[in-house]
Amino acid sequence: MHTDTESCVRAVQAKDARFDGWFYTAVVTTGIYCRPSCPVVPPKPRNMRFFPSAAACQQAGFRACKRCRPDTTPGSPQWNHRADAVARAMRLIGDGIVDREGVTGLADRLGYSTRQIERQLLAELGAGPLALARAQRARTARLLVETTRLPLADVAFAAGFASVRTFNDTVREVYALTPGELRARAGGRPPKSADATPGVLALRLPYRAPLNPGNLFGHLAATAVPGVEEWRDGAYRRTLRLPHGHGVVALAPAEGHIRCRLSLTDQRDLAVAIARCRRLLDLDADPVAVDDQLRTDPLLAPLVDKGPGRRVPRTVDEAEFAVRAVLGQQVSTAAARTHAARLVTAHGEAIDDPEGGLTHLFPSPAALAALDPASLALPHSRRTTLTTLVGRLADGSLRLGVEGDWAEARARLTELPGFGPWTVEVIAMRALGDPDAFLPTDLGVRRAAESLGLPSTPAAFTARAAAWRPWRAYAVQYLWTVDDHPINHLPS
Incomplete structure (x- = not known):
């Protein structure tokens, strides 16, 4: 633009x-x-x-x-609704890949040379990967300087800087203030609140208005896996598997922002944790553009007008969601949660949660690849589907991370036994982040279509929904509101 x-x-x-x-x-x-x-x-x-x-x-x-x-400001919506190399690179940079693996690691993840990636980013963004990563470190540093009591030396390393000197020079260059002056301008170190917990960072995550928290937090709470996720004291809480350690986050809707409380075992994971929480809640979306497009359909317009600003609840771990999608095939939400909770108890990594009832990280693909299929309380065909999936995820032949190509990932998923259109598209919607993923065979979507007078057969329904592109995943969120289901409401 x-x-x-x-x-x-x-x-x-x-x-x-x-x-x-x-x-x-x-x-x-x-x-x-x-x-x-x-x-x-x-x-x-x-x-x-x-x-x-x-x-x-x-x-x-x-x-x-x-x-x-x-x-x-919220991030550009472009990087979440595009699947080209530049968008994938931006998602990877947001996930901290340049800080951990350098520009070479970024290029390897995308299958390009470093020169190609640098040229494409410079052409579209006016800056190369190192400059983009540096700008992200500066933003994280400012956030920590102004909103936490961390010593400035600790802020430097938590923000991803290799040295305190580089941290000081970058902050001075970007903001025309030293880190100390930034903190003084913000009123000095924030006072300790009565409910402050050592090691917990309290942050604000901005978004573009409007935001409808009902479907977002309602969906996450209704499908929460015991031990990994919970709804407590008006906030959605979950464990996070991160590059340098793990964490626990609590997210709650507030006026104009999302309240975020983060507890990390390694402060270097802060920027990555924030990026994954923003992705989970779809906070970089442009709801005005989405809703304006969907309102052009007279059958959808009343649903949009009733509760504008719906987001697509996504995930902090693409592999985790793919496993949960398989466990949710042809069973109720409660049954899917039960199956997932058993996997967590048997194969997840135990953690401490002084502020709540979380107990485990969701098991990694490597941990699940070693499980005995006979131990799964699933039909034989579903066991085969699950073990094949985790095997492909563990050996790297299936990649669902933020760097993934959506078309290629769909093709790889379709090749797996037991993966029909619903499973592939729900993974595309919530794990890959494709805003145009569509679920014409989903039971709730079909019921909504019938009540609104939309076509009932998948082929005819898909053709009719072409007018909603490229926002069909958001149309699904509105169609789900036709049923009075817990996923549409904030928990009481």
């Missing part, structure tokens, strides 16, 4: 928050860059320059605005 100067100027002059994260405005007379909705008087159009990323602004010598804080 940053190449459409006229549209960008209009968005800035209107202070339109819908475009925050889509592009950034740099002002040549002040040397700063802002989000489109910056509350200051808009600069003259001739002094505006538009960039596709904060990293591109920084590389061009601009510093972040201290008023609108452009680094706190």
